[in-house]
Amino acid sequence: MKIIHCADLHLDSQMTANLDRKKAKERKIELFNTFGNMVKYAAEHDVEAIIIAGDLFDKKTVTKMASNTVYQAFIDNPDIDFYILKGNHDEDMFLDNLEEIPDNVKTFGESWTSYRTGKNDSIVITGAVLTKENKVSLFNELVLGNDDFNIMTLHGQESAGQTKDKTVVIPLRSLRNKGIDYLALGHIHTYKEAELDKRGVYCYSGCLEGRGFDECGEHGFVLLDIDEDNKTCTRKFVPIAKRRLYTVDVDVSGLDSSAEIISRIKSVLDKEKYSDESLIKIVLTGEVDAFCEKDTDYILKQFEEDYYFVKLYDETKLKVAYEDFALDESLKGEFVRIVLSKEDISEEEKAEIIRYGIGILSGEEV
């Protein structure tokens, strides 16, 4: 039996953090389309169940369009069971507002709920919504059959040891040696699979689409193919995101002009071969001379046409060749000496003051 594990779709996200209104709207629609593409993939590949391990929606309130779109996916795919766990972003889930929950939609409450599925009903999907109240008792009450193929779904932050953390955590220790074969987790937005115990693994599928530059790289879902007779399973990560985000560090140390910096960025981007559908954050790093002519608006403009979205951060440090001026018997030299002698200014601030001051004294626009 094939099962998809996904999480953190955050449908209905506004997407306005980086994008202008038009593109934010477009990107918001793309999130729905990617959800649709995943369901389509499931239908075309004989997937019989989709586990959504929390954060299907971004907020408690869901637009009618979002609600209708997801509901329609359930109705249109009666051969697929949707196992939907509430996350920390969608507490008052839209299911509560539906007049009738379709038969192929399975939900979880605050105590364990288990569903049997697969050939001979030998696959058991168990889950619960973790809260501050149940997070201790829940794990004491957990009993799974040794002979079943046990999938568990939870939403929260993994934690190896004890924690005083207020956020809801997944205490991996309490889940070891309980008969879990696959722990389908949500909350962390990057794909990760690791060993739980001798028998099972735990896995964060990550989100389906990166939304910000804290969600760079590949995104998608996990496809499980379970052999019910042998109680084994193969797993693969299936990338499905429409777009990817990348943060690209470009070391511009020693360069003196916008033109040189543009050329350096070009050579770095050419090597990476990112698709023109990508969202790119270019970060300038390294040390540049105080007199480096660096117009970040102009530099950014050179790349805007090449990708869906580009932004540029200037995190370069100033390399001030104080010695060039400190002995200089000019007004510039005097200025540098005065700034350097101040004890209540940090080195970084001194560098900045010197840079602007020298600029003004050289007749530059500041």
Ligand SMILES: [Mn+2]
């Ligand atoms: Mn999330």
